[in-house]
Amino acid sequence: MISIIYLIVTSLLVGHTLGTLHHHNRKPPPQPPVTRFLDFILPDSDDGGWDVLADDSSLRLAAPGPCTVDVRHARDLTQQQFLETYAYNAPVIIVGASDNKDFRALTRRSSLLSWLGESKVRLSSANTYSYDKRDVTFSTYCHQHMKPQSLQTLANETFYLFGDHSHPQWLSLLEDYNIPPYSLPGHSPMLSFGVAGPGSGVPFHFHGPGFAETIWGRKRWFLAPPDAAPIFNPNRTTLQWLLEDYPKGPPLESMLECTLNPGELVYFPDRWWHATLNIDPCVFVSTFLSP
Numbered sequence: 001m002i003s004i005i006y007l008i009v010t011s012l013l014v015g016h017t018l019g020t021l022h023h024h025n026r027k028p029p030p031q032p033p034v035t036r037f038l039d040f041i042l043p044d045s046d047d048g049g050w051d052v053l054a055d056d057s058s059l060r061l062a063a064p065g066p067c068t069v070d071v072r073h074a075r076d077l078t079q080q081q082f083l084e085t086y087a088y089n090a091p092v093i094i095v096g097a098s099d100n101k102d103f104r105a106l107t108r109r110s111s112l113l114s115w116l117g118e119s120k121v122r123l124s125s126a127n128t129y130s131y132d133k134r135d136v137t138f139s140t141y142c143h144q145h146m147k148p149q150s151l152q153t154l155a156n157e158t159f160y161l162f163g164d165h166s167h168p169q170w171l172s173l174l175e176d177y178n179i180p181p182y183s184l185p186g187h188s189p190m191l192s193f194g195v196a197g198p199g200s201g202v203p204f205h206f207h208g209p210g211f212a213e214t215i216w217g218r219k220r221w222f223l224a225p226p227d228a229a230p231i232f233n234p235n236r237t238t239l240q241w242l243l244e245d246y247p248k249g250p251p252l253e254s255m256l257e258c259t260l261n262p263g264e265l266v267y268f269p270d271r272w273w274h275a276t277l278n279i280d281p282c283v284f285v286s287t288f289l290s291p
């Protein structure tokens with residue numbers, strides 16, 4: 001009986017994936033469809049204690065979208081193939097890259113709050129290029145800043161925990177993160193840790209290449225090549241852009257997007273534009289690759 005249900009669910013998912021690819025008129029990725037973490041596990045089965053929206057989904061303003069980025073399983077993607085196909089050319093979603101089970105356990109809401117609740121964190125305003133900074137305790141951030149993002153709040157008024165962690169305990173937490181098993185010649189990894197509320201995100205920006213993994217929650221990514229700058233207002237949030245501008249039509253033919261499930265990685269090549277939107281409360285780590 002279980003195997004019959006499995007077969008039905010698998011064929012529905014394959015059909016959905018092929019339908020999505022057809023809809024976007026893109027060539028299918030070279031590998032058969034990759035089974036992704038949440039294909040069989042509902043997002044609310046374990047949210048690490050982060051999902052304040054679990055009982056009221058009307059507060060969840062954004063939803064996952066289609067996936068037009070190649071999705072590859074790390075098992076079938078060697079370092080050589082990564083270099084030849086993606087490293088300098090195109091983004092890719094990688095499933096099954098590193099085992100971050102222990103890091104996932106350490107970053108449950110209750111663990112982080114009891115361990116680091118009173119430590120200071122530096123927030124950045126969530127507009128393009130993040131100008132403004134604010135220092136608060138991690139507990140204050142969780143209780144006051146992680147509420148669902150309102151459509152009325154601008155990006156420069158939204159404060160986001162991502163990147164600045166000078167506190168030794170935060171650095172020691174990151175020692176337990178297993179970085180993605182792919183590299184760029186002549187580049188070294190540098191980690192940034194983030195926690196953010198539902199509906200928040202970062203508007204379009206670009207920088208050097210890197211990976212970003214979602215540890216808890218789902219995050220929607222939008223990407224565009226270096227020579228195709230998207231049209232956006234740097235002080236408007238990704239939520240405002242998604243709900244008010246995106247429905248008028250994609251800003252660019254060449255824009256790609258995908259929603260990352262927990263444990264999945266996106267790789268963005270050098271100078272690719274990208275914007276993010278946290279569907280759920282999210283815990284995430286970026287591995288920036290610097291020359």
Ligand SMILES: O=C(O)CCC(=O)C(=O)O
Binds near residue numbers: 194201202277
């Ligand atoms: O994950 C996010 O919300 C922001 C990540 C990002 O923009 C980056 O890694 O450059």
